[in-house]
Amino acid sequence: MTDQLTAQPGQLPADAVWLGLDLGTQSARCVAVDATGQVLAAASRPLISHRDGKRHEQDPEQWWTALAEACREALTDIAPERVRGLAIDGTSGTILLADAAGTPLTPGLMYDDGRAAEQAQRANAVGEPVWQELGYRSMQPSWALPKLLWLLEQESYQTAAAATGVRLLHQVDLVTWRLAGRQVASDASHALKTGYHLVEERWPEQEFAELGVPEGLLPDVVRPGTVLGTVCAEAAAATGIPEGTAIVAGMTDGCAAQIGAGALTPGAWNSVLGTTLVFKGMSPHLVRDPAGVVYCHRGPGDSWLPGGASSSGAGVISREFPGADLAELTVLAAESDRDTVAYPLVSTGGERFPFRAPDAEPFVLGEPTSEAERFHAYLLGVACVERLCFDYLDLLGAPVDGPLTLTGGGAKNPYWSRLRADVMGRPVRLPEQAEGAIGMAVLAATSSGVSVQDAAAALVRIGEEIQPDPARTLRWTPVYLAFLDELVRRGWLDNAVAAHAKQRAAQ
Structure with missing residues (x-):
């Protein structure tokens, strides 16, 4: 591997291949990316979930078997000596308990499992000062720590703990254990929702002791991008990944998508405009939100990744226009110039970002005269929510003046992307490939000694950049301001946030 020795600072080895592994809700995926960002191969295998009311579980063993099969397929035609490193992302807050050998003792409690409401109240009562310091204020029942407390209360845990030396594992920890042939450290991104102190980089021992969390249960934690170890012979035989390949500490799926977009x-x-709207950015400092709407991951190096997940998004399109020809509606909607705007709330549980309003519900301002105009009202509503996200982040002191990338299913609609650029009044970039697995390939490439920024510059390809039309921005600003007024009138948006947004609009 002489190219690793001769590569210039900031450059990737020319013939290297980097693997990005992704554990989503519905599939396990592997992509192989070369030093120019070309995806050489990709493969995935389905994952099966079990839902029962607020409970959502998966069999952890399938994470490993599905990922192993996907890796074997993706690596079929790639020379083993080219594969240099891998990183893996998983769903945020998904955990399980395992024995001292890494064998699962429980199902995987998934990221949206909501069974631990009582335990969340206890975690928030004991850990409130820490959660306040870290900027997210409180934990939700679906977060990892409340679910861990729930598991610790089960009689089956008490029996297993005495005999097996139980370990807490985040979703990706099981896979990295299998890859390395031994338990390796968890990453700080997945550990966030378990209560890891991201500023002091430690577990909050006093609070955990009061909550009854055994110290020996918790994994060591490192920053994303840290080399954890290498692929062992047994894992190489199961996955097709060459023995000795570097295993790099990854991040949660939302952060992985951000890296994959080059932001x-x-x-x-x-x-990310999918069923709902998810915002992720980069900041040189921790962004604290007194309202607990925005929280930060710790990124590679000394960076912070603030963000928030809305309950609004493109999911309203399938709800409001089932079976419609969306391409035709888009053509007709592009001709609309009416002030009608719809609040595109998807969830029945209220809004969570860029404001928190448990009682929020959809509404339409104006009277659409056709299905195309009603369709346009929802496209415009998403863009208004997006603009409010930036106004809120600016109010918190988060840097917001850098480049903006649009990803997710909604970014595949060219008119919608242009409308979003016009409403926000800022250029937008559309990456050719934007997915969590690509982000993990970028992070894996840092094992060659380059920064994550340099790795992203090499591996992330931007397909198009859309410049806003100043006249159109001016056209839509009064609609945005009316949208803000309606949110305030309904008691969902704080007056101070609306005033800051209007001040920015006036500038």
Whole structure:
């Protein structure tokens, strides 16, 4: 591997291949990316979930078997000596308990499992000063720590603990254990929702002792991008990944998508428009939110990744226009110039970002005269929510003046992307490939000694950049301001936030 020795600072080895592994809700995926960002191969295998009311579980063993099969397929035609490193992302807050050999003792309690409401209240009562310091204020029942407390209360845990030396594992920890052939450290991104103190980089021992969390249960934690170890012979035989390949500490799926979009300079943001809208950005400092709407992950190096997940998004389109020809509606909607705007709330549980309003519900301002105009009202509503996200983040002191990338299913609609650029009044970039697995390939490439920014510059390809039309921005600003007034009138948006947004609009 002489190219690793001769590569220039900031450059990747020319013939290297980096693997990005992704554990989603519905599938396990592997992509192989070369030093120019070309995806050489990709493969995935389905994952099966079990839902029962607030409970959502998966069999942890399938994470390993599905990922192993995906890796074997993706690596079929790639020379083993080219594969240099891998990193893996998983769903945020998904945990299990395992024995001292890494064998699962419980199902995987998934990221949206809501069974631990009582335990969340206890975690918040004991740990409130820490959660306040870290900027997210409180934990939700679906977060990892409340679910851990729930598991510790089960009689089956008490029996297992005495005999097996139980370990807490985040979703990706089981896979990295299998890859390395031994338990390795967890990453700080997945440990966030378990209560890891991201500023002091330690577990909060006093609070955990009061909550009854055994110290020996918790994994060591390192920053994302840290080399954890190498792939062992047994894992190589199971996955096709060459023995000795570097295993790099990854991040949660939302952060992985941000890295995959290349949003890695201070003030850069990635807006993922899927069923709901998810914002992730980069900041040189921790962003604290007194309202607990925005929280930060710790990124590679000394960076922080503030962000928030809305309950609004493109999911309203399938709800409001089932079976419609969306391409035709888009063509007709592009001709609309009416002031009608709809609040695009998807969830029945209220709003969570860029404001918190448990009682929020959808509404339409104006009277659409056709299905196309009603469709346009929802496209415009998403863009208004997106603009409010930036106004709120600016109010918190987060840097917001860097490049903006648009990813997710909504970014595949060219008119919608242009409308979003016009409403926000800022350029937007559309990456060619933007997914969590690509982000993990970028992070894996840092094992060659380059920064994550340099790795992203090499591996992330931007397909198009859309410049806003100043006249259109001016056209839509009064609609945005009316949208803000309605949110305030309904008691969902704080007056101070609306005033700050209007001040920015006036500038």
